[in-house]
Amino acid sequence: ELKVEQNPLFLSMQEGKNYTIYCNYSTTSDRLYWYRQDPGKSLESLFVLLSNGAVKQEGRLMASLDTKARLSTLHITAAVHDLSATYFCAVRSSGGSNYKLTFGKGTLLTVNP
Amino acid sequence: GAVVSQHPSWVICKSGTSVKIECRSLDFQATTMFWYRQFPKQSLMLMATSNEGSKATYEQGVEKDKFLINHASLTLSTLTVTSAHPEDSSFYICSSGTSGRAVYNEQFFGPGTRLTVL
Numbered sequence: 001e002l003k004v005e006q007n008p009l010f011l012s013m014q015e016g017k018n019y020t021i022y023c024n025y026s027t028t029s030d031r032l033y034w035y036r037q038d039p040g041k042s043l044e045s046l047f048v049l050l051s052n053g054a055v056k057q058e059g060r061l062m063a064s065l066d067t068k069a070r071l072s073t074l075h076i077t078a079a080v081h082d083l084s085a086t087y088f089c090a091v092r093s094s095g096g097s098n099y100k101l102t103f104g105k106g107t108l109l110t111v112n113p
Numbered sequence: 114g115a116v117v118s119q120h121p122s123w124v125i126c127k128s129g130t131s132v133k134i135e136c137r138s139l140d141f142q143a144t145t146m147f148w149y150r151q152f153p154k155q156s157l158m159l160m161a162t163s164n165e166g167s168k169a170t171y172e173q174g175v176e177k178d179k180f181l182i183n184h185a186s187l188t189l190s191t192l193t194v195t196s197a198h199p200e201d202s203s204f205y206i207c208s209s210g211t212s213g214r215a216v217y218n219e220q221f222f223g224p225g226t227r228l229t230v231l
Contacts, residue, residue, distance in 0.1 A: 042206050042225040043157075088156060099210070100147070101220060103156045 002027050004091050006104030013079050014112055021107045023072040023089035031092035032072045033101065034063050036085045043088070046074075079111045115141045117209050119223035126197055127231055134192045134226045136207030142187035143209030147220060148180075151204040163190055197230045204228075 003026040013019050023032070031050060035043040047056045049065035049072060056063050060083065062075045072089055086108050090101040116139040126132050136146060144165050149157040161177075163169040163184035171177045181193040190209070194201055204227050208220040 040227075043222045045222075048219070099145075099220075100159060100162065102159075105156045108154075 002102045004102050004104040010108050012110045016078050019076050021074040025070045025091045029091045033090045035088045038085050081111050084111045115221040117221045117223040119226050123227040125229045131195045136190045138188050138209045146190040146209045148192050149206045199230045202230045
């Protein structure tokens with residue numbers, strides 16, 4: 001059974017600071033996603049990481065994937081208040097035809113002025 | 114990107130009644146649809162996977178007789194919560210993908226339906 005662990009679960013940071021959210025998963029996978037969720041809203045896709053060593057950046061967010069370590073990171077650079085949200089990583093199960101996603105518990109990020 | 118809609122966006126019902134939630138893929142044909150449930154301050158939990166024209170596959174612990182899923186067309190899947198109880202109150206999110214798009218591991222998420230059972 002695929003398990004996905006995120007940490008930290010709660011992150012309070014000041015504007016302008018940097019921080020990293022970690023996502024570990026338990027079995028081989030070929031896809032990892034990062035999503036953002038605002039309160040009362042559905043998921044917004046941030047990144048899809050397809051291969052070992054993949055790195056993607058969008059604005060102040062950068063995601064990377066190490067398939068050998070089964071680890072992905074979401075790095076926040078010079079945080080701003082607008083980044084306050086819950087961030088989820090999700091991993092696709094390898095094999096099968098339905099490509100199920102298993103989600104981490106999420107990281108609630110609060111960026112304070 | 115692909116657009117998925119859900120209807121209604123929120124619903125309040127009395128305990129014991131049934132509620133139907135629709136999930137539509139607006140600009141592509143969705144061969145597979147996924148239904149998730151999210152309780153407050155928790156993650157998304159996959160309830161079931163449905164393929165067009167066949168019976169849904171339910172995750173362990175999800176009652177198939179309580180959560181009826183119909184995926185009769187390539188653009189519409191419905192989730193019916195039968196005999197709803199307060200503990201069924203949750204945020205229900207669908208996602209859909211095609212067999213082609215699945216190669217790129219894309220699921221397109223709907224906006225969600227908030228169900229409150231009184």
